[in-house]
Amino acid sequence: MSAINEKSTGxxxxxxxxxxxxxFTSDQEVRWCPGCGDYSVLKQVQTLLEQSGRKKEEVVFISxxxxxxxxxxxxxxxxxxxxxxxxxAIVSGLRSVRPDLSVWMITGDGDALSIxxxxxxxxxxxxxxxxxxLFNNEIYGLTKGQYSPTSPEGAVTRSTPMGSTDHxxxxxxxxxxxxxxxxxxSMDRDPKxxxxxxxxxxxxRGTSLVEIYQNCNVFNDGAFEVFTEKASKPTHTLFVExxxxxxxxxxxxxxxxxxxxxxxxxxxxxxSPNECWIHDERDNFKASTLVRLFDDARxxxxxxxxxxxxxxxxRPAHEEKLQAQVKRAKEVKGPGDLDAxxxxxxxxxxx
Amino acid sequence: xxxxxxxxxxxxxxxxxxxxxxxxSGDGIQLTGAQFTDSSALFGNDVSTFxxxxxxxxxxxxxxAGVSGYQLHFGSVEIFTPGDQCDVxxxxxxxxxxxxxxxxxxxxxxxxxxxxxxxxxLRLTGYIDDADPLTDGTLAQYRLHPVDVTKxxxxxxxxxxxxxxxxxxxxxxxxxxxxxxxxxxxxxxxxRFLQQKFGKNPELIEANLRALKAGYHFGDTSETFxxxxxxxxxxxxxxxxxxxxxxxxxxLGLIAAAQKAKLDLFYGSYPITPASDIxxxxxxxxxxxxxxxxxxxxxxxxxxxxxxSYGGALGVTASSGPGIALKTEAMGLAFMLEIxxxxxxxxxGGPSTGLPTKTExxxxxxxxxxxxxxAPIPVIAASTPIDCFDMAFEAVxxxxxxxxxxxxxxxGYIANGSEPWRFPxxxxxxxxxxxxxxxxxxxxxxxxxxxxxxxxxxxxLPGQPGLQHRIGGIEKQDKTGNISYEPLxxxxxxxxxxxxxxRIADRFKLIRLDSGPPEGDxxxxxxxxxxxxxxxxxxxxxxxxxxxxxxxxRHLFPFNKGLGPLLQKYKQVLVPEMNSGQLRQLLRxxxxxxxxxxxxxxxxxxxxxxxxxxxxxxxxx
Numbered sequence: 001m002s003a004i005n006e007k008s009t010g011x012x013x014x015x016x017x018x019x020x021x022x023x024f025t026s027d028q029e030v031r032w033c034p035g036c037g038d039y040s041v042l043k044q045v046q047t048l049l050e051q052s053g054r055k056k057e058e059v060v061f062i063s064x065x066x067x068x069x070x071x072x073x074x075x076x077x078x079x080x081x082x083x084x085x086x087x088x089a090i091v092s093g094l095r096s097v098r099p100d101l102s103v104w105m106i107t108g109d110g111d112a113l114s115i116x117x118x119x120x121x122x123x124x125x126x127x128x129x130x131x132x133x134l135f136n137n138e139i140y141g142l143t144k145g146q147y148s149p150t151s152p153e154g155a156v157t158r159s160t161p162m163g164s165t166d167h168x169x170x171x172x173x174x175x176x177x178x179x180x181x182x183x184x185x186s187m188d189r190d191p192k193x194x195x196x197x198x199x200x201x202x203x204x205r206g207t208s209l210v211e212i213y214q215n216c217n218v219f220n221d222g223a224f225e226v227f228t229e230k231a232s233k234p235t236h237t238l239f240v241e242x243x244x245x246x247x248x249x250x251x252x253x254x255x256x257x258x259x260x261x262x263x264x265x266x267x268x269x270x271x272s273p274n275e276c277w278i279h280d281e282r283d284n285f286k287a288s289t290l291v292r293l294f295d296d297a298r299x300x301x302x303x304x305x306x307x308x309x310x311x312x313x314x315r316p317a318h319e320e321k322l323q324a325q326v327k328r329a330k331e332v333k334g335p336g337d338l339d340a341x342x343x344x345x346x347x348x349x350x351x
Numbered sequence: 352x353x354x355x356x357x358x359x360x361x362x363x364x365x366x367x368x369x370x371x372x373x374x375x376s377g378d379g380i381q382l383t384g385a386q387f388t389d390s391s392a393l394f395g396n397d398v399s400t401f402x403x404x405x406x407x408x409x410x411x412x413x414x415x416a417g418v419s420g421y422q423l424h425f426g427s428v429e430i431f432t433p434g435d436q437c438d439v440x441x442x443x444x445x446x447x448x449x450x451x452x453x454x455x456x457x458x459x460x461x462x463x464x465x466x467x468x469x470x471x472x473l474r475l476t477g478y479i480d481d482a483d484p485l486t487d488g489t490l491a492q493y494r495l496h497p498v499d500v501t502k503x504x505x506x507x508x509x510x511x512x513x514x515x516x517x518x519x520x521x522x523x524x525x526x527x528x529x530x531x532x533x534x535x536x537x538x539x540x541x542x543r544f545l546q547q548k549f550g551k552n553p554e555l556i557e558a559n560l561r562a563l564k565a566g567y568h569f570g571d572t573s574e575t576f577x578x579x580x581x582x583x584x585x586x587x588x589x590x591x592x593x594x595x596x597x598x599x600x601x602x603l604g605l606i607a608a609a610q611k612a613k614l615d616l617f618y619g620s621y622p623i624t625p626a627s628d629i630x631x632x633x634x635x636x637x638x639x640x641x642x643x644x645x646x647x648x649x650x651x652x653x654x655x656x657x658x659x660s661y662g663g664a665l666g667v668t669a670s671s672g673p674g675i676a677l678k679t680e681a682m683g684l685a686f687m688l689e690i691x692x693x694x695x696x697x698x699x700g701g702p703s704t705g706l707p708t709k710t711e712x713x714x715x716x717x718x719x720x721x722x723x724x725x726a727p728i729p730v731i732a733a734s735t736p737i738d739c740f741d742m743a744f745e746a747v748x749x750x751x752x753x754x755x756x757x758x759x760x761x762x763g764y765i766a767n768g769s770e771p772w773r774f775p776x777x778x779x780x781x782x783x784x785x786x787x788x789x790x791x792x793x794x795x796x797x798x799x800x801x802x803x804x805x806x807x808x809x810x811x812l813p814g815q816p817g818l819q820h821r822i823g824g825i826e827k828q829d830k831t832g833n834i835s836y837e838p839l840x841x842x843x844x845x846x847x848x849x850x851x852x853x854r855i856a857d858r859f860k861l862i863r864l865d866s867g868p869p870e871g872d873x874x875x876x877x878x879x880x881x882x883x884x885x886x887x888x889x890x891x892x893x894x895x896x897x898x899x900x901x902x903x904x905r906h907l908f909p910f911n912k913g914l915g916p917l918l919q920k921y922k923q924v925l926v927p928e929m930n931s932g933q934l935r936q937l938l939r940x941x942x943x944x945x946x947x948x949x950x951x952x953x954x955x956x957x958x959x960x961x962x963x964x965x966x967x968x969x970x971x972x
Contacts, residue, residue, distance in 0.1 A: 026821070028821075028834075057814055057816045057817070057819055062658070073833075078819055079819075079823075080658075080821070081823025082654070082657075082684060082823070082824065083680055083683075083824055086650060086654040088651075089646065089647075089658065090654050090657055090658035092644065092646075092651070092655045093617060093654065093662070093666065094658035094662040095658075096617060096644060096655070096658075096659060097662045097664040098662035098814070101813055101814060118647055119650075119654075122646075322644075326640060326642060329636075329637035329638040330638045335639075336636065336639030339776060341636065343591070346593060348392065348395070348591070350589055
């Protein structure tokens, strides 16, 4: 592991009450590039699982294709490395028949939003109970550096030497549009925050989608550095907390809502923090606005990029409804009688 | 109105009759046909049906494009096909006559609804100068019976408060009543059906019953009909029967097999003609632990089924050719994971969207070869509606007991066609035993790709302590399943996977002839829904003294053992297929046999006459 990762994951918590962390580590050598942000996520997930006290045989990781999708191989749980973009569909089938498991889905910006775009929106609308970790590095890594559906317009990559002409997705706005029931954002360089967000995601019943800004130090190094570097982080990031005012820049700035629109204000004699927008993750309309705070960080005067849990909704999970129908059918019709089924409704006898 | 006039006209006995109902796709033709089939089957006839309808839900009224047909062959003898040519053609309009007249025997009967031959209908159908075939003498070689169904139906319904449109919808019941009379059927079954169908609406029951009876009485009193026919019950094996379509058979076979494996059934599916009825049927049986998942697309349908299988359910998906094409990559994944999965392809005319409501057997190569890399998947095919049950059951057996995806091929012809089924008792069906594993298989360690003597790995379900493992579509190391790019390991794995599938042939019975001598002049090799046509032709030819045998393949990959030597025992081999020769090429490649093809690519099944003719031509060589 590289120095960057050692540094970024420096604050390791004490070993939890559950299984020791090495319990969740598989015997496979991790093969991400040195310095990749994926290491940090892996470490936080291992830590979280260890702290959760969950049995490793009850945990399943499903992934698609891409750098991050190798994730399942590095955990000593059950794992299925699927095909490109289809992890949400595999998850949907698995959850339909196994509501007892803890299911995690590992995906990236290409896997989830390009080739798997259709599946991710349907996973969200159905609200299948799964923790989705969307590693967003704004680039195709495994295929060596083509632009992704989250790469900014104009991005110069191996497939766009003159700059990308595509307008990018705002992933969380897409998730909100698909009626996601748990919407959050974190980053590889803030392990403590990531762990807290992942713990919240794990506790949520339904599709918990966490977008994780993850640095690809080989093909798109520094894509998120404005949010992660000490000098720029305070003014460019906004960490939302339930019931707390939206403030940033060390408490010197805040966001208020005026005329239905968010505005940046200077906190001081004219505005107190209490006049700021108070974060309420149950507020559908505020969440819709929050995910839309997506200004290009390279431009001056925009909104800071929010991190944290934006939205939570307790709509029942899809598999609960499926299983309830099966249960009801058994109650009403009785458990399946195969002979009655084969016989059907009309018969005749030839003697 | 509740009693039926005692019959007063002579009755002529027939061994078998083919009747074709045809009309606008809104005329209730499918319902009429299915009802009369039901009554015939209940009466004890053997039956075979062929529903044939347009892809459009409501094509423009009165046009050739909108004609819907339902062909029924019923007899006092064993029936294998819906029949080559019709004895009776019932047409509700001019378009129905024009598009089906070619199927009527010379001297056959036409029962024509005169209201469907007005100027507008004639013009839409393209009769030159609105020439009316009912009056211009062009139908002189047939027995023509014009009947004003619309007028008489309206008259019978007089006094009811239904609107004219609703009244006219009862026309098909008038026709059904008349046909019931013509073939000396009682009305009890039709009456019971109407009571059930319209149970909540007494006025609709009354209207349909009145139309039904009016049709029956019309037959008895009208002077144009001098004779009616009787088709005695067929000498079918004793037992209790029901009627079943191929898609129902497939659905029931899947449920029965899941029950016999003590597993829940997960069915991931995206609606597509002609496979959707499997979804409809399965979704009614949730009390058997059946979960149906209407996925966002075909890829999600199969991927969700893979996820369900991974979780320990029986994962099944079905589609037709275009949908199967989309599932291809996921089939490769299931193959690579070595996980149970059943993929049903209810074939239709292709390529691309092709002929959605017509039948074809042109997806055999897709099933056998259509994946990237070397990914052999067992392919089996059903030959009749009943066989859909048996083959669906077998597909599950293979998938679960050999840890592999299995492709089951049926087609639109048998999927929608129906026949009487002497259904089995559940206790006659074998138990299915998947290779579940509960404890590590290598000391303290678990090796997910350790194989038994058949080359089959074990099935470790999430939740089992000590068996955590990772599987994926990427090449894996022998036994451990860990990612491996080692050249020799890859070659070993490709061979191991292929060998496992090849060994599935060990469970199949030695190949057996369907009919005919063990050696001779011509062997007809068929597969899938051509069964009835080929069987009829082969039995005819044998009865005429020809040295002709018939073998019907249900296992297309791998083949049953003994097929190669069998092919060598005949001077000539004929392979009739509703494609350009896909099985023929597989047989040639595998067995170096100079098989000849008989190929029909019209979206229609073979007639037995076509097969007979081709064999006779070969015999003359």
